[in-house]
Amino acid sequence: MLTQINSPGHTCSRLPGGVPHRLASPVLVGRSQLLSAKPLQKRDVRRQAGEGIRIPEAPASPPPYAVSTDKYAIVELGGHQLFVEEGRWYTVNKLVAEPGSKIQLRRVMGVKSGGNFTVGRPFLDNVTVEADVVEDLKGPKVMIFKYRPKKHYRKKTGHRQPLTKFLVTKIQTA
Amino acid sequence: MRKERILELAKGFRGRRKNCIRVARPAVEKALVYAFRDRRQKKRDMRTLWIQRISAAAREHGVKYSNLMHGLQQDNIMINRKVLSELAMYEPYSFQALVDQVKFMRAGTAALSGSSDLGPALA
Numbered sequence: 001m002l003t004q005i006n007s008p009g010h011t012c013s014r015l016p017g018g019v020p021h022r023l024a025s026p027v028l029v030g031r032s033q034l035l036s037a038k039p040l041q042k043r044d045v046r047r048q049a050g051e052g053i054r055i056p057e058a059p060a061s062p063p064p065y066a067v068s069t070d071k072y073a074i075v076e077l078g079g080h081q082l083f084v085e086e087g088r089w090y091t092v093n094k095l096v097a098e099p100g101s102k103i104q105l106r107r108v109m110g111v112k113s114g115g116n117f118t119v120g121r122p123f124l125d126n127v128t129v130e131a132d133v134v135e136d137l138k139g140p141k142v143m144i145f146k147y148r149p150k151k152h153y154r155k156k157t158g159h160r161q162p163l164t165k166f167l168v169t170k171i172q173t174a
Numbered sequence: 175m176r177k178e179r180i181l182e183l184a185k186g187f188r189g190r191r192k193n194c195i196r197v198a199r200p201a202v203e204k205a206l207v208y209a210f211r212d213r214r215q216k217k218r219d220m221r222t223l224w225i226q227r228i229s230a231a232a233r234e235h236g237v238k239y240s241n242l243m244h245g246l247q248q249d250n251i252m253i254n255r256k257v258l259s260e261l262a263m264y265e266p267y268s269f270q271a272l273v274d275q276v277k278f279m280r281a282g283t284a285a286l287s288g289s290s291d292l293g294p295a296l297a
Contacts, residue, residue, distance in 0.1 A: 072265075074257050081257045109253050110268075117268040119275070122252035142213070145206035154203075 074110035231262035245276030
């Protein structure tokens, strides 16, 4: 079971420990049986040959437009929060890491794997994301031009943001 | 030369603003100033968009945006609005899990304080 980092800030003491929420099927199970949660009423607008648009009453599987991946992590890195999946590369502000080296991302705020979505308060303890640093690159040049009409003031600079591209190899849970 | 650079930047403008340097120069200057300003405004606009999306998705589950964000903040879940809106769009069940977590917490606090927090207007 994944442990939660106890936050130094406000934590509700009435909540039992452990946030993992099992959603293996569209029917909601778990502690929110107190409140009747409305099931998702999404419409399937896939066109059948010769039949027009078919809209089923209640979807038996996750709706088709939701690109529901089975394993992802929400990571905080470079001043941004990212939604990472294995096998994809991402670009963030420059990291202190050599291109070609392996890095481990430890500020993980949420993880979904095997049908369970676990969210950390604010970070998860035993979850790390391993990645390869692919390259250091510079972003496209943006022109910074400042200008004040009738006041004899204009200033022009260019800027290219240093970025790092990294490839996520593994999302390690527990 | 400076003139060629300006006419290069003036591609796509309307009428003489893209061809004649005397009309293109102030047009390009204005365009660059707007670009500077709007790079900052884009960040504000995106956040507005994320909030609208989170609000719509939360109301589908019977929670208002304000209550959802308050609940997440109290629970110290620091997922930001950008990722929340992406969850709401592409991972509806994970988003529903977060909403249920907030509802559970608010049900707990409401039961103890004796008031109903979910609001009279449940969608």
